[in-house]
Amino acid sequence: xxxxxxxxxxxxxxxGDSAVIKCTYSDSASNYFPWYxxxxxxxxxxxxxxxxxxxxxxxxxxxxxxxxTAKHFSLHITETQPEDSAVYFCAAxxxxxxxxxxxxxxxxxxxxxx
Amino acid sequence: xxxxxxTPKFQVLKTGQSMTLQCAQxxxxxSMYWYRQDPGMGLRLIYYSASEGTTxxxxxxxxxxxxxxxxxxxxxxxxxxxxxQTSVYFCASSRDETxxxxxxxxxxxxxxxxx
Numbered sequence: 479x480x481x482x483x484x485x486x487x488x489x490x491x492x493x494g495d496s497a498v499i500k501c502t503y504s505d506s507a508s509n510y511f512p513w514y515x516x517x518x519x520x521x522x523x524x525x526x527x528x529x530x531x532x533x534x535x536x537x538x539x540x541x542x543x544x545x546x547t548a549k550h551f552s553l554h555i556t557e558t559q560p561e562d563s564a565v566y567f568c569a570a571x572x573x574x575x576x577x578x579x580x581x582x583x584x585x586x587x588x589x590x591x592x
Numbered sequence: 593x594x595x596x597x598x599t600p601k602f603q604v605l606k607t608g609q610s611m612t613l614q615c616a617q618x619x620x621x622x623s624m625y626w627y628r629q630d631p632g633m634g635l636r637l638i639y640y641s642a643s644e645g646t647t648x649x650x651x652x653x654x655x656x657x658x659x660x661x662x663x664x665x666x667x668x669x670x671x672x673x674x675x676x677q678t679s680v681y682f683c684a685s686s687r688d689e690t691x692x693x694x695x696x697x698x699x700x701x702x703x704x705x706x707x
Contacts (some may be wrong), residue, residue, distance in 0.1 A: 479651070480636075484634070487632070494608075508696055512694065512695070512696075514696075519654065521698040521699060521701060522635065522682070522698050523697075523698070523702050524696065525697045527694070527695075549669075564620060567634055569635075571615050571694065579637060579640055579650065580635075580637070580694075580696070581637075581651070582634035582635040582636070584632055584633060584634045585632070585634050
């Protein structure tokens with residue numbers, strides 16, 4: 479089955495800095511890569527996703543890049559703000575299963591200091 | 593429009609006791625899922641239901657059973673709880689497992705402690 483590794487496990491930045499979280503996946507057939515944000519005590523929510531036929535996707539201050547050859551994808555947050563503090567999860571879906579049957583990474587706790 | 597609703601939000605059990613987590617969605621979604629969240633391990637899929645009338649095992653199904661009661665409701669049952677099942681459980685739904693937009697909508701979570 480799919481295996482997703484996420485790094486770092488914790489990340490601390492100053493407000494205004496950029497933050498980068500990286501994930502690698504094992505199944506070359508994987509074709510969908512979402513990122514979820516979970517604020518403390520809340521439910522995970524989708525913030526951005528990318529499909530395997532796209533190399534980069536941006537949405538305001540967040541962007542995701544995908545390198546299919548190397549089997550890794552990254553989340554980039556620019557101009558970080560305290561409200562970006564949360565746990566971020568990457569995930570991958572292999573080509574033969576449902577979109578909801580995702581394999582998640584271990585999570586990254588992002589702390590943005592004012 | 594409440595989205596995905598789970599009950600109970602908190603539960604403490606003794607080893608060997610049984611309980612059922614309830615989940616309902618009002619978004620007319622076809623697919624529903626149960627995940628568990630443990631520190632440092634992300635979200636792991638327990639069981640899922642691609643559509644009403646079907647259920648399938650996920651990554652960590654041992655010790656659990658599920659029932660897709662109807663299109664709206666998907667329950668998770670622990671027949672004989674063990675301390676290893678102490679976790680936060682999330683129910684989720686998606687419009688259709690085969691659609692391009694694969695967003696999962698999560699419930700608020702149920703924190704279960706097994707003593």
